[in-house]
Amino acid sequence: MSRQIFLDTETTGLSPENGDRIIEIGCVEMLSRRLSGNNRHFYLNPERRNHEDAVKIHGLTDEFLADKPKFAVVADELMEYLAGAEIIIHNAAFDVGFLDAELKRLQRPRFAEQVGAVTDSLTMAREMFPGKSNSLDALCKRLEVDNASRTLHGALLDAGLLAEVYIRMTRGQNSLVIDAGAASGGAIAVADIDLRQFALPVIEPSDDERQAHEAVLAELDKVSGGKTLWRAMA
Known part of the structure; x- marks a missing residue:
């Protein structure tokens, strides 16, 4: 130490x-x-x-x-x-x-x-x-x-x-x-946890949320003059 x-x-x-x-x-x-x-x-x-x-x-x-x-x-x-x-x-x-x-x-x-x-x-x-x-x-x-x-x-x-x-x-x-x-003068013990035991929920967006997200992306694409990378990658 x-x-x-x-x-x-x-x-x-x-x-x-x-x-x-x-x-x-x-x-x-x-x-x-x-x-x-x-x-x-x-x-x-x-x-x-x-x-x-x-x-x-x-x-x-x-x-x-x-x-x-x-x-x-x-x-x-x-x-x-x-x-x-x-x-x-x-x-x-x-x-x-x-x-x-x-x-x-x-x-x-x-x-x-x-x-x-x-x-x-x-x-x-x-x-x-x-x-x-x-x-x-x-x-x-x-x-x-x-x-x-x-x-x-x-x-x-x-x-x-x-x-x-x-x-x-x-x-x-x-x-x-x-x-x-x-x-x-002691030590702090931290228990090992197997994270595989946990099931993480995946929450899908609603149709309204998808549309709102697409509107934001479209606005960003417009402001940047069509230079957004996600459009090119898609």
């Missing part, structure tokens, strides 16, 4: 090299292309102040984050949860750069060394839609994913939207549903 986790972060700013930190992590799990419901979500105390422009994007104030756990407190739970999975991130270099910086502070291996693989959905989108905007909002609009509740960026919300976008980009199915069997 393939295990994929869609991950998103919010941060105090744009540069881990300049000391910006992660303040929120959202993870959405998918097993064999179905949502399992086994997700993770953390708010974090970044031990520094937010940039004003960052707060305008995510809405998480210094006051709100002050009593939240530090990354070091959740690191074990997070990395055990992610271990072995394919991690799908939109613009992966950004999030992985911040995660690597947090892990380095704890003298842990780099992020990519602790998970199964890292896939950048932004790279996938640019290959599928070259020359177009491939932000998460743009992809939601293009692929008809409902993001009406996304007034601010939120890590768990964005991870869920990314999962929906990904499944549509990879054409596996049109929407995602919670797989109760996968979430509980």
Whole structure:
């Protein structure tokens, strides 16, 4: 069973090299292309102040984050949860750069060394839609994913939207549903049915229905200038 986790972060700013930190992590799990419901979500105390422009994007104030756990407190739970999975991130270099910086502070291996693989959905989108905007909002609009509740960026919300976008980009199915069997660790049994046991009724049209149908076909033939194929085949 393939295990994929869609991950998103919010941060105090744009540069881990300049000391910006992660303040929120959202993870959405998918097993064999179905949502399992086994997700993770953390708010974090970044031990520094937010940039004003960052707060305008995510809405998480210094006051709100002050009593939240530090990354070091959740690191074990997070990395055990992610271990072995394919991690799908939109613009992966950004999030992985911040995660690597947090892990380095704890003298842990780099992020990519602790998970199964890292896939950048932004790279996938640019290959599928070259020359177009491939932000998460743009992809939601293009692929008809409902993001009406996304007034601010939120890590768990964005991870869920990314999962929906990904499944549509990879054409596996049109929407995602919670797989109760996968979430509980069980399997859903579907009984085999022999369809030969059913006799399907064939309803013949009445004379009035035949005449009405012929009238429609004749009108289509007239409008097309006599180019309808069914007349030629008849």
